[in-house]
Amino acid sequence: MNKISRQMINNLISNKEIDRNDICTYFILLHFAREINGAIIIDRTSKYTLFLRIIRSLPYFNMASLYRSFNRLEKLGFISFRKNTVFLNDDELINTFYKEKTKGYIVVPDFVMTESFYNKSLSAKKLTLKLLSMLNGDIRKAVKLDPSSLQELLRKNTVQKVRNVFEEISDLFSIEHNTISDMFEIKLDSNVMNMKLEMRQVSNQSIFKRVCKTVKSTLNAFRYNYTLELLEMLVEACRTFKKKEIRNKLIK
Numbered sequence: 458m459n460k461i462s463r464q465m466i467n468n469l470i471s472n473k474e475i476d477r478n479d480i481c482t483y484f485i486l487l488h489f490a491r492e493i494n495g496a497i498i499i500d501r502t503s504k505y506t507l508f509l510r511i512i513r514s515l516p517y518f519n520m521a522s523l524y525r526s527f528n529r530l531e532k533l534g535f536i537s538f539r540k541n542t543v544f545l546n547d548d549e550l551i552n553t554f555y556k557e558k559t560k561g562y563i564v565v566p567d568f569v570m571t572e573s574f575y576n577k578s579l580s581a582k583k584l585t586l587k588l589l590s591m592l593n594g595d596i597r598k599a600v601k602l603d604p605s606s607l608q609e610l611l612r613k614n615t616v617q618k619v620r621n622v623f624e625e626i627s628d629l630f631s632i633e634h635n636t637i638s639d640m641f642e643i644k645l646d647s648n649v650m651n652m653k654l655e656m657r658q659v660s661n662q663s664i665f666k667r668v669c670k671t672v673k674s675t676l677n678a679f680r681y682n683y684t685l686e687l688l689e690m691l692v693e694a695c696r697t698f699k700k701k702e703i704r705n706k707l708i709k
Contacts, residue, residue, distance in 0.1 A: 470586050478575075479529055480582045485511055486543065489510070497545040498543060501541060501542070504543070514656040563589060566649065583610060585626055592643075600642070600643055603641075630643045
């Protein structure tokens, strides 16, 4: 599970430029991040390397959508890339590391990073985050919501469309609808709180062979007939910065 400030939850669901994929991307970045000296960062990784890491680990992420989310989150100030370090700009979350108890952050279950959540609509994601902010991981607590009060947040022009959003998230929450008062009583489903993120493990060797295959096909297009063994030697030479050896191999 991750921690995120209540203010950041509000920023994510209230920003009109945020896309439904942006929300999932932000939480995946939070999953990879760690706290160092009060900063929430992903260190020793470039923007492109992090992009590939997410695509390889979570195949349900769409490559084009992920690239757009990176750019949009950066533009809106939710993340920043500096000197091979990714910063998640959440000052309120940073402050919680210096306090024993605080109401400034909430617990976010792993289900926000699953394929099921990824495929939900923007409205469903916004409502889910609002409920998580209100319930804060307490499976015994229940909250009541009037669907008419959520029209602006979910950008729905009728109350019925808001009711439909509650239906969409019924796999994550226990929801009871009082048709007389038209109020929804919501509790966290204990099963989904225990849901764990499953990430595809890709070995360095398989990644290397995939890269070699791509490079080899490119070189072959220019009539350079490199074998996998020669490519391995070339990459190893690049790693050890033996420029003379690289030049000799390219000449051959």
